Each structure stands twice: as C-alpha cells, then as structure tokens.
Amino acid sequence: GQQVMQIPQYQHVQEGEDFTTYCNSSTTLSNIQWYKQRPGGHPVFLIQLVKSGEVKKQKRLTFQFGEAKKNSSLHITATQTTDVGTYFCAGNQAGTALIFGKGTTLSVSS
Amino acid sequence: NAGVTQTPKFQVLKTGQSMTLQCAQDMNHNSMYWYRQDPGMGLRLIYYSASEGTTDKGEVPNGYNVSRLNKREFSLRLESAAPSQTSVYFCASRAHGLAGGSDNEQFFGPGTRLTVL
Numbered sequence: 001g002q003q004v005m006q007i008p009q010y011q012h013v014q015e016g017e018d019f020t021t022y023c024n025s026s027t028t029l030s031n032i033q034w035y036k037q038r039p040g041g042h043p044v045f046l047i048q049l050v051k052s053g054e055v056k057k058q059k060r061l062t063f064q065f066g067e068a069k070k071n072s073s074l075h076i077t078a079t080q081t082t083d084v085g086t087y088f089c090a091g092n093q094a095g096t097a098l099i100f101g102k103g104t105t106l107s108v109s110s
Numbered sequence: 111n112a113g114v115t116q117t118p119k120f121q122v123l124k125t126g127q128s129m130t131l132q133c134a135q136d137m138n139h140n141s142m143y144w145y146r147q148d149p150g151m152g153l154r155l156i157y158y159s160a161s162e163g164t165t166d167k168g169e170v171p172n173g174y175n176v177s178r179l180n181k182r183e184f185s186l187r188l189e190s191a192a193p194s195q196t197s198v199y200f201c202a203s204r205a206h207g208l209a210g211g212s213d214n215e216q217f218f219g220p221g222t223r224l225t226v227l
Binding site for chain 1: 143145150151152153154155158166168169200202214215216217218219220221
C-alpha cells in the first residue's frame with residue numbers, strides 16, 4: 001500500500017539555525033499537505049501543494065513539491081522557539097484518504 | 111464556530127470494558143476521520159467516512175467500530191478495550207470527499223487521551 005516516509009524523526013537546533021524535514025512517498029501523489037502539532041496539541045494545517053515542482057512560502061517557511069510528485073520538503077529559516085513542535089507531511093492519491101508520515105519533532109534551544 | 115469537538119478529553123478503562131468516543135463538527139463538512147497517535151508512529155487512520163451514510167476502514171481498524179450518525183457526528187466505539195488501544199485519538203473533518211481541491215485541509219479536534227489498564 002501507499003507509504004509516506006519522513007526524515008529525520010527528531011531534530012534539535014539552536015535558535016537562529018535553519019531546519020529542514022523531508023517527505024518521500026512510495027507512489028505518485030495527487031497533492032501533499034503539511035501540518036504542525038505543538039506539544040500537547042492537535043495537528044494544524046499549514047499548507048497544501050498540488051503542482052509538480054511547486055514552491056510556496058509562508059514567512060520563514062518554504063515548502064517544495066518534487067517534480068515527480070513523490071517527495072516534498074519543509075524548510076524553516078532562522079528558527080525561533082515558537083517553531084517547536086512536530087511537523088507532519090500527508091499525501092494522497094486521488095480517491096484515497098490522506099496518509100500521514102510519522103513526523104519530525106523539532107526542538108529549539110535559545 | 112466550535113470547529114471539531116471531541117468528548118471525553120480523558121478516559122481510563124479496564125481491559126474488556128467498552129466505550130464510545132464522540133466527535134462532532136459544525137462546519138458542514140462531508141468527510142470525517144478517526145486517527146490514533148502513538149509515540150513515534152505518527153497519525154494512523156482507523157476509519158473514515160467520505161460522506162454521510164458511508165464508512166470505510168483505514169490502516170488500523172481492528173478492535174474498532176464507527177457510526178456516521180448524521181453529517182455532523184462520527185463516533186468511534188471500542189467494544190472490548192485492550193491495553194494496546196492506549197493512545198491519543200483524534201477526530202478530523204474535511205469539506206470535500208476523497209478528491210483533492212482547494213478546500214482540502216483537515217481540521218482536527220483536540221483529542222481524547224485513552225488509557226486501558
């Protein structure tokens with residue numbers, strides 16, 4: 001079945017450093033979504049990418065969708081303590097439910 | 111709008127007991143989902159309902175049943191709880207069905223933390 005793999009599982013950075021998490025699918029995706037979950041909270045939608053090679057930015061966050069629509073990345077520039085949490089990618093093929101990656105947990109020390 | 115609500119927030123069960131987790135959304139969404147979250151395992155889909163009147167199994171359906179009571183409500187039932195079902199359970203909803211679209215984001219409830227002894 002469809003699988004979505006995410007690396008790394010954990011990442012610790014100093015405040016001000018950059019951070020990247022990568023997502024890979026075993027199959028071509030219709031779209032990919034990114035969610036953030038703060039400690040003790042619930043996942044919150046960040047963004048959706050649909051087009052091959054698409055790049056979207058939200059302030060310090062940059063999201064990319066690969067040309068083959070099988071991989072994606074989230075890059076945070078100059079991390080802040082407010083960026084702490086677990087970042088999930090989730091993808092699906094048309095007509096199927098979203099499959100979530102296992103997430104990357106980011107910790108930031110000041 | 112309250113969004114997605116879940117009850118209860120916390121629950122402790124003994125092995126073999128049954129219970130129902132309740133979920134409701136007030137956004138007039140068609141699709142609703144139940145996930146469980148375990149450390150290091152991410153979010154795993156238990157059951158989903160693409161539209162009122164339909165339900166389908168997800169990745170980990172064994173030991174669970176669901177009911178899409180109406181468009182607003184989607185409940186998850188554990189008939190005979192086991193320690194392996196200790197987890198955090200999230201309900202989510204989405205505007206459309208399984209196909210992609212501009213309103214494709216999933217909205218999650220606050221979760222139910224379940225412990226089975």
